[in-house]
Amino acid sequence: MLVEVNSDEQLVALLGSPGFLINVGYINRAVKIHSMRCKYCDPRRKIGVKPSSKRLNKTGEFWYSQNRNDVNSKANEIATERGYNRSLCAVCNP
């Protein structure tokens, strides 16, 4: 099941779980898929994504699922509907 990740706390709680994170950036018009093992998925790290801040500033959104098909479908849907660039993280290679 696909869930929207609205806060840093919610993402931290998911960190030990298997699955994938979709990072949608409104400013760079990008949809990037990460494995949950990726260092970029930890908002406590300096390099990590920050769902709370993105939501507050209306600069993006995040989605999580254990199911790769759900993640691919959602990422493709967003990329197609909004004309965003879809990619896979080069670091975690999901």
Ligand SMILES: [Zn+2]
């Ligand atoms: Zn990654």
